[in-house]
Amino acid sequence: xxxxxxxxxxxxxxxxxxxxxxxxxxxxxxxxxxxxxxxxxxxxxxxxxxxxxxxxxxxxxxxxxxxxxxxxxxxxxxxxxxxxxxxxxxxxxxxxxxxxxxxxxxxxxxxxxxxxxxxxxxxxxxxxxxxxxxxxxxxxxxxxxxxxxxxxxxxxxxxxxx
Amino acid sequence: xxxxxxxxxxxxxxxxxxxxxxxxxxxxxxxxxxxxxxxxxxxxxxxxxxxxxxxxxxxxxxxxxxxxxxxxxxxxxxxxxxxxxxxxxxxxxxxxxxxxxxxxxxxxxxxxxxxxxxxxxxxxxxxxxxxxxxxxxxxxxxxxxxxxxxxxxxxxxxxxxxxxxxxxxxxxxxxxxxxxxxxxxxxxxxxxxxxxxxxxxxxxxxxxxxxxxxxxxxxxxxxxxxxxxxxxxxxxxxxxxxxxxxxxxxxxxxxxxxxxxxxxxxxxxxxxxxxxxxxxxxxxxxxxxxxxxxxxxxxxxxxxxxxxxxxxxxxxxxxxxxxxxxxxxxxxxxxxxxxxxxxxxxxxxxxxxxxxxxxxxxxxxxxxxxxxxxxxxxxxxxxxxxxxxxxxxxxxxxxxxxxxxxxxxxxxxxxxxxxxxxxxxxxxxxxxxxxxxxxxxxxxxxxxxxxxxxxxxxxxxxxxxxxxxxxxxxxxxxxxxxxxxxxxxxxxxxxxxxxxxxxxxxxxxxxxxxxxxxxxxxxxxxxxxxxxxxxxxxxxxxxxxxxxxxxxxxxxxxxxxxxxxxxxxxxxxxxxxxxxxxxxxxxxxxxxxxxxxxxxxxxxxxxxxxxxxxxxxxxxxxxxxxxxxxxxxxxxxxxxxxxxxxxxxxxxxxxxxxxxxxxxxxxxxxxxxxxxxxxxxxxxxxxxxxxxxxxxxx
Numbered sequence: 001x002x003x004x005x006x007x008x009x010x011x012x013x014x015x016x017x018x019x020x021x022x023x024x025x026x027x028x029x030x031x032x033x034x035x036x037x038x039x040x041x042x043x044x045x046x047x048x049x050x051x052x053x054x055x056x057x058x059x060x061x062x063x064x065x066x067x068x069x070x071x072x073x074x075x076x077x078x079x080x081x082x083x084x085x086x087x088x089x090x091x092x093x094x095x096x097x098x099x100x101x102x103x104x105x106x107x108x109x110x111x112x113x114x115x116x117x118x119x120x121x122x123x124x125x126x127x128x129x130x131x132x133x134x135x136x137x138x139x140x141x142x143x144x145x146x147x148x149x150x151x152x153x154x155x156x157x158x159x160x161x162x
Numbered sequence: 163x164x165x166x167x168x169x170x171x172x173x174x175x176x177x178x179x180x181x182x183x184x185x186x187x188x189x190x191x192x193x194x195x196x197x198x199x200x201x202x203x204x205x206x207x208x209x210x211x212x213x214x215x216x217x218x219x220x221x222x223x224x225x226x227x228x229x230x231x232x233x234x235x236x237x238x239x240x241x242x243x244x245x246x247x248x249x250x251x252x253x254x255x256x257x258x259x260x261x262x263x264x265x266x267x268x269x270x271x272x273x274x275x276x277x278x279x280x281x282x283x284x285x286x287x288x289x290x291x292x293x294x295x296x297x298x299x300x301x302x303x304x305x306x307x308x309x310x311x312x313x314x315x316x317x318x319x320x321x322x323x324x325x326x327x328x329x330x331x332x333x334x335x336x337x338x339x340x341x342x343x344x345x346x347x348x349x350x351x352x353x354x355x356x357x358x359x360x361x362x363x364x365x366x367x368x369x370x371x372x373x374x375x376x377x378x379x380x381x382x383x384x385x386x387x388x389x390x391x392x393x394x395x396x397x398x399x400x401x402x403x404x405x406x407x408x409x410x411x412x413x414x415x416x417x418x419x420x421x422x423x424x425x426x427x428x429x430x431x432x433x434x435x436x437x438x439x440x441x442x443x444x445x446x447x448x449x450x451x452x453x454x455x456x457x458x459x460x461x462x463x464x465x466x467x468x469x470x471x472x473x474x475x476x477x478x479x480x481x482x483x484x485x486x487x488x489x490x491x492x493x494x495x496x497x498x499x500x501x502x503x504x505x506x507x508x509x510x511x512x513x514x515x516x517x518x519x520x521x522x523x524x525x526x527x528x529x530x531x532x533x534x535x536x537x538x539x540x541x542x543x544x545x546x547x548x549x550x551x552x553x554x555x556x557x558x559x560x561x562x563x564x565x566x567x568x569x570x571x572x573x574x575x576x577x578x579x580x581x582x583x584x585x586x587x588x589x590x591x592x593x594x595x596x597x598x599x600x601x602x603x604x605x606x607x608x609x610x611x612x613x614x615x616x617x618x619x620x621x622x623x624x625x626x627x628x629x630x631x632x633x634x635x636x637x638x639x640x641x642x643x644x645x646x647x648x649x650x651x652x653x654x655x656x657x658x659x660x661x662x663x664x665x666x667x668x669x670x671x672x673x674x675x676x677x678x679x680x681x682x683x684x685x686x687x688x689x690x691x692x693x694x695x696x697x698x699x700x701x702x703x704x705x706x707x708x709x710x711x712x713x714x715x716x717x718x719x720x721x722x723x724x725x726x727x728x729x730x731x732x733x734x735x736x737x738x739x740x741x742x743x744x745x746x747x748x749x750x751x752x753x754x755x756x757x758x759x760x761x762x763x764x765x766x767x768x769x770x771x772x773x774x775x776x777x778x779x780x781x782x783x784x785x786x787x788x789x790x791x792x793x794x795x796x797x798x799x800x801x802x803x804x805x806x807x808x809x810x811x812x813x814x815x816x817x818x819x820x821x822x823x824x825x826x827x828x829x830x831x832x833x834x835x836x837x838x839x840x841x842x843x844x845x846x847x848x849x850x851x852x853x854x855x856x857x858x859x860x
Contacts, residue, residue: 072291072314072780072830074507075345076561078227078258079617079643080583087590088578091525091547098523098549102464102471104572106627106694107745114412114463117745121630123693136696137746144466 110145111159112138118149118159130160201358204272204280205264208355210236210246219246219262221270225341228258242285242321242353249351250344252290259345262352266298266306271337274299278361279792281819282312282340283325285354291317291780292346294830295326300337308643310615312816313827314780315342321353326827327360327817329613330792332708360819362790362847371762377717378758386751388432389421391740392442392726396799397483398452398839398856400733401426405456407442410726410743412463415440424486425753427732435486439477445503445553446801447511447809449532450837450860454481454801456488457513457528458498464521471521474499478530478537495540496526500552500571503801504808507562507832508532509860512586515550515570523549527586544589551576553806555608556584559642560617560833567608567621567640568597568649571804574628576600581640581649596649598636602626605673605725607805611707612683613795613814614834617642620705622687623655625673627694635671639710656714658701660692661722672699675805676729678737679797679812681843681851682760683707686716686737689723695745698722704758719754730800730807733841733854735761760850767791767846775857780830783857787822790847794826796840796859813840828859835859 103109107117118133118141126132129149133141141159143152154162210219217236218224224234231253241247248262264271274280282295295312312326328338338357344350369375390409396402402425408415420437444459461473474497479488497519504512511530518524529543530536550556555569568581579593580600597603606624610617618641625633637652657666672690680686685705691698702716719739723729726743736757742750773784785794796813813835818825824844829835837860844852 070291070317071778072293073346074779074831074833075259075292075294075311075314075343075829076831076833077308077311077643079560079645080563080647081645082583082592082647084646085592085594087592088548088582090589093545094525094547097518097520098525100471100517100521100523102468102521104464104471104517104521104552106572106630109464109466110468113747114466115410116747117695119630119694119696119745120628123630123696124632137744137748139746145468 108148110148111143111151112141116141133160203356203358204274205355205357206270206272208357209244210248210353211244213246219248221265222248222262223265224260225263226258226260226343228255230255230258230260232260234260234262237351247351247353249349251349252344252347255345255347259343261296261341261343263341264339266300266339268337271300271339272357273336274331274338275359276331276333276335278331278359280328280331280338281325281356281358281360282328283323283356283358284342284352285321285323286315286342287318287321287351288315288344288348289317290344290346290348290350291315292344292348293350294343294345295324295340296343297328297338297340299332299335300339302334302336306339309338310613310814310816311829312340313782313818314830325818327819329814329816362792365764365848367763367848369762373717374757374759374762376759377715378756378761380717380719380754380756382720383430383753383755385430385753387423387425387740387753388434389423390726390743390749390751391728392743393444393446393803394728394730394740395446395448395454395801396730396732397424397454398448398799399483400428400856401483402730402738403454403481403483404740405437405441405444405446407437407440407444407459409442409749415460415463427734427738433486435481435488438479438488438490439475441479443472443474443499445498445501445513445516446803447503447505448799448801448838449480449505449511450509452483452839452858454483455503455511455530456481457494457503457530458501458516460499461497461519472499472517473497473519473521474501474517474524476519492536494528494537495543496524496528498524498528500804501528502550502554502556502806502808504556504558504564505836505838506558507836509837512556512564514556515552515554517552523551525549544586546584546589546591548591553804555806555808557608557610557619557808558833558836559583560831562587562833565594565619565642567619568600568603569606569608569621569624569806570603571605571806572627573604574601574626594640594647594649596640597621597638598649598651599634602631602634605675605805607675607677608808609677609679609685610811611685612679612812614811615814615829616707618707620652620677620685620707621649622677623671623673623675623690625693630694632670633673633690633692633699635669652710653712655687656701656703656712658699658718660697660699666692666699666701670699672701673805674724674727676723676727676739676802677705678729678731678800679810680731680737680758680760681735681795681797681854682845682849683793683795683812686756686758687712688716688719688729688737688756689727689739691722691724695725695743698724698742717756719756721750721752721754726804728802730802731797731841733856735843735851735853763850764848765789765846766850767844767852769842769844769852769855772855772857775855777828777857777859779828779832779860782818782825782827785824785826785842785844787824787844787852789822791817791824791844792847793817793845794824795843795845796835796857797843797854798836798838798840809836811835832860
């Protein structure tokens, strides 16, 4: 990142400050009117409106005016210019959603109630999963989905009871 | 005409006078309380009278950076004293600054003593308010380095004196240098600089509280929280907002039973608040007026057959402490389950990451315009389409960019280096290296170290809920003042004990960490667990940003504090902790309160008056105190969940001291102190903080 880019960052920050405090005048962008979101086309799924999108760039709030006398402008230091670092390549507007695992919280919700958390992976050193579960307060643990941990040995939909 | 004969320097008469001065000085130093060595101007050529062959003052240099049209001139027209003053004229400027600086060399820069404070003073005239006193220090290991900005100087047509007390000189510092910067179009004249040791005597502290004197003490409240306090926000009136929503209880979700409560620490009572949606898993941040913006929440829990995961709401509300009620604002543009929330220097809010309405990752940058009190549409918002993960810790930098610290919640195989700098204005993301084990920083905690002006971030611990290793002891520190900031390994987190008092192994640390900024400038670190929603770790320590070391062995919360736990600073200087939600689905409703060691060290300074509670950027605000203080600071009240509060910050207030009347100089840069309500603390010479007064910045 070069000095120009850093300056842009600072100016953008300052611009936003002016916008909020009303310090800047005519050259700041006018209050925005919500822009219509282009209709999504050929969307296979789902209901999330985050994607796919092909939007025009948002307005640049960079101001060109000075604040009135007597009010100090924000003093911004030229830190973290990152002259040796390249920006990450810009991403295109997404065409598909970012898939996340259903059990994003690391819990295997095939077991127990949905607020319980049988871990997807048991901690290192665990030799007996049922012993571990018992010692961590799990009682009458139901098996409602796929028994990937092989805890339902008698197939009665209750873990660790047989 | 005959000239008067000159007297030999060490004539008998002079020897007597010198001896008298020395004796008098010695008596004053020994007997006058409150100063260790006050009086002498430590600056070489502070009056700018001695000049070199070019006519420029000895021990001074022309300094600055950036693009400007400017001149330096030694002015002889009506200086404040003597024959010379320094005149810097900036005719045009696009960026950068100019200043006359003391030469950073062993001969010219004044020597200082670590642990001391100094009154830096100069006379000035200025046609612009775009000025600032900037100070540098010479570190015996690092060389000359930026220290801090002390104060903005108001426009002054006549010679005006500005005096600001430095922070306590850090260890390893042997010299300082400073100057007055002009960074706008105008004329700045300066003269008669002084630097005087203003160190206050440190009174002997007596403490009869036993272990609490060094470790502090916890107290478990005799009442429980009425709600599962998964989201906590300290309000501008000193109360605490406790938000559960469904509280990670699918039965409550199915019944549409969503809960919020306001805790009143002064009375130990609670007020139930009608909760319009499942705000469990939302993001939250205080707006500039002290109301709380809540974004997103829980649209659904995951299905047992894994056909879908958690789903995020698009709903958004504002909680008003004055009415204890939520008001709906327009929907966000995307669902947000575990979104970040960072208030910007203009009071707007940027939210990143989380899960959408369909359980997929939310890639939209979502922007709340404070002036318009609404979420902007996607088309109005600059987009990078980057997926930032869940509760990414996005910390506002002094230039308005966001530092993604790498601290996050859940997720595995995070891309790149795990940390980056994001510029909303240019849509640029630049990687930042050095974060150790980036995929084991799940529910670590990052914090902008005190003071915010120092632009350093500490990231502590973490684990990985997918692979579920032992949580680690790693810490990483980054100095965002560097041109190419890179994380550096910090000291290992102190080890604690597991249930039953079993000591941790040498490699075991913790996730679910809470870090709390304290009014003495230290960081209290508490709570945590070793594995995914299991195995609480009993350990607490005090991190000192000055020495970058942990003081291990602080008192530990007797209540386990793992998943869905939080700790935060109360306005009285204590720390409150809530929540614990282990894997068996239970939830610990107990409340703990920690009294740090400073509360056992003697009387608390009192802020007896404030010149006002509305503080403008770059202003000097007067308080009166009942005893000498060494420091004053603003602490932004916490809004924390899941070990994530990127808005927590401690803003130093360099002091202009006149006895017990103290001018507190607020930065001109809103990115250092985003607009809002802050807790103002004064720190006594015994290291004991006052109770906070509330002031509004911006």
